[in-house]
Amino acid sequence: MPSKNANNTSAPCKRIRGARCFSATLDYSLPVLRIGPVQLDSPLLLAPIAGHTDIAFRILCREQGGVGAAYTDLLNSRAILKETERTLDLARTNEFDQPAGMQLYGNSDDPLPEAAIWAVDHGAKIIDINMGCPVDKVAKKSGGSLLLRDCGNTTMLAKRIVDAVTRHTNGRVPVTAKMRLGWDPEHKVAPILARALADIGIAAVTVHARYTVQFFSGSADWNAIGEVVEAVPDIPVIGNGDVTLPEHVTKIMQMSGCTGVMIGRGALRTPWLFRQAKTLLDTGTAGPEPLLGAKLDVVLRHLDLSKEYDGEERALTRMRQHISWYGKTMGHVKPIKESIRLATTFDDAKAVLLAARAEFTDFDFPAVALSRTRHDPHIPTVQHDFLDLTCRNQSSE
Template structure:
């Protein structure tokens, strides 16, 4: 891919998560419907890091739900293998972690305490859960005990809103319970993906829990953003989510930036088209069905073509392709020489703020009250 030069920075240190060494210190954030084995492979082909699966529920895993077990299949040679678990019941989370460890399903477990979607928070899960400090501690303790030798990490947000911040308490609890690293998305649940990520909160968390690695997440749209975040906050690594949508070569940029190189990838449309074809091929391998794979690929087309001059009819033809051969033929019609557009830079994916966070009745009354959440809180949430 074609590259250009940016300002040179010094090489950063390797990230250590328990016994796992991660270089560059970059983590692919779990994203529902995105970070399947195909997308993880595509990103790995560009650069190193830790690539986490889509979120699965602990309940579905211990019950050996067929869809959930399919979601945690890893590509041959994929290492380290990383699973993100969502759970609200300490006993169930503990059993799920033990199952992963004993059956060799993964090498690393990440716990989701950052999901802001209403179907999760209205039942006390995701970004709402850390408000209940005792329940958070119980889940972390059970997960670490169940995981045995496997490192357990957690991903969270600043809190529910600016009046109910939880990240500093949650970070301290995590460190006390043996969690190997914590990742902070510098937004509250009510912000969803709107506004600007608060990198100063990441710096404060690093100061509060210097004994474990802290990873920063939020508004990393380029490799230079990642370097700036690490310099400004002192965090030990970064978590990249929406910034790599339709742009898996961001991981190549990240590796170069972390090494101190000034080279950055800015591929022309022909190289983008080749990456799109490769992505679709990997999806076919992942799902075992061209129909399923091409239907799944549709949502990626707009992200790949962001900023390029491509007509509506051509975009429609690409999203309606039903076979790999048809998709390849449509991609071949694109202007391969069209250069990378400046309009392709910057935010990707939806950016919106919510008016409120949906919570269980009385959830905010007492952050220290003992609470047990209904098992239904984990229903239908594998994959987000």
């Protein structure tokens, strides 16, 4: 967790490319992130998070501002070519979701080059190869993180994908790789694998700074990303892992020298994090934390976007799954979460959110204030009303 993250110690600005530096004493200039021919407006990327980063959520984050690119969930190359309903759904993109990255997984026996061409033809502006997924379903089939165990074969596979995409697009669409540091600490292959991949034309690498055996435990080792940066000075390295606050973006860049930062779980809680972090990179001061009313607006927008893309039933299911992530940033909103979970229709869920939002039309305050309401006898009445209201909604379900 951020508060315990060993990376949060103040570290010297030791690996800096060009004139960019994020120490308090130097210029806060926005780093430029260019992935092959694709110039991004921001060096901040939304990570693929299977089950969460569907088109509605990607567009939500983009609308909040600060997102340079966003990726689909990992896509199975065989399922892509069969055009299964589920995969077509996961691969959906449109003009509001650009530049779109599509992430593929598989191994040397899978039709990854063909799937990459399919992805390009269906809107991908960046093709990413998953080399980091630790879950059995992927790694047991020799994809994902298992690619870290045989760097030679993995490089040959990546070359076939790069060659196919380059031929198909005249070099217009870059191919990137997303990896962990290695399978375990005895096999920290990320620097040598990244070097080999850069040599065959991979345009950028993202490094989730954990080992496969860690899954998501422990802290991401932001310093270790610096070893990859040193190994591949000719392509961008995108740092990833445990970035949940705007200040983490400058810290991970400062500690590793990476030129881009990818954010996953932090975005599930706070889709506005990209905007805040980009403001920090632009100006040296993080953009303000949205007030509770504004956060509820984001949740409402997410619900509406989900309905637009997936219909009411799935929008409700998605919001039931996602509301706990939002709840983590809003203080004591358990009654809202419970009401959403108990809602049986889209309209019920929306009514809960609208009722909560109505409490904040004239009087708004930072969400953290809400967490004090139950202990502070001097709170404004509106806060009691808010809690009462959400409790009423819950009991009426």
